[in-house]
Amino acid sequence: MDRAVPIGTVSRQTGIKVPTIRYYEEVGLLPSPARTDSNRRSYDAAAIQRLRFIRHARELGFEVEAIRQLLTLSDQPDRSCADVDVIARSHLAEIDEKIAKLTALRSEVQRMVDEGEHGRVAECRVIEVLGDHGACLHERH
Amino acid sequence: MDRAVPIGTVSRQTGIKVPTIRYYEEVGLLPSPARTDSNRRSYDAAAIQRLRFIRHARELGFEVEAIRQLLTLSDQPDRSCADVDVIARSHLAEIDEKIAKLTALRSEVQRMVDEGEHGRVAECRVIEVLGDHGACLHERH
DNA sequence: CTTGATCCTCTAGTCGCTAGAGCATGTAGG
């Protein structure tokens, strides 16, 4: 029925831009689809499913290489889930690190905003806060 | 006394790689330093301070363009701190958004890891979750 | 004086797309 979908439709259905879909094919995340007589890509439901998987994984911050690994694993359903787990776990560690950094950043910027309400830049803590240990860029003042 | 430092020393003192320092010069974050007779870059304390500022800001997730704005403001200390404040505030919003996304992501991935401990890939939650049928960051809970 | 570290400039590569040129098809209206 809705087999043999052209790339634009796939793009609309998955929310992935057309050139990006072709890019995923190029880098091997998505198998090369069948072509019509006039050489146009023709996708089936499985391809759309795979693209949704890719999109979701990308949204969750997985790098293309990690997605490639996950897809390879899911293409071989006999392998242990432990492999998948390793990938997810290392990703988790990355996420924790990012959150920690951002939380530190947040409090610093918050402090900037709180303290920087008045006066001129010369006295403004924003610059100082981002310098090293309160050292100021304008040393001479 | 320790004026006129070569680029390698600056690199060690700031933790920024040599080519990156040159890159910052190229894109206008760092003014072109003085040169020695043999055409080598020769940095003073202010340059090092500025690089520390840049590094810190980058680590905190500021984009180069935002750093350029902050540096421009700090180079003209007569301007109102309100300008700096606007930049900082807009970053605060960005940061909050990033933290929110990552926190949601974290629990999602954590759940994957927790539930995906056993069995084969065919039954693995990680794969399911990343497909479109499993819980999605935007749909359920 | 020689060795090896450091410096210079320049070009090209990375990742994950994104945009455009220039051309070939597909589809809908008149």
Added chain:
DNA sequence: CCTACATGCTCTAGCGACTAGAGGATCAAG
């Protein structure tokens, strides 16, 4: 049937923020 115009194709180049390497000059130590 013809004309628009949307959509598809391939190919190349660009983005940000670096990073790596070639090929050469210069420095500091032994």
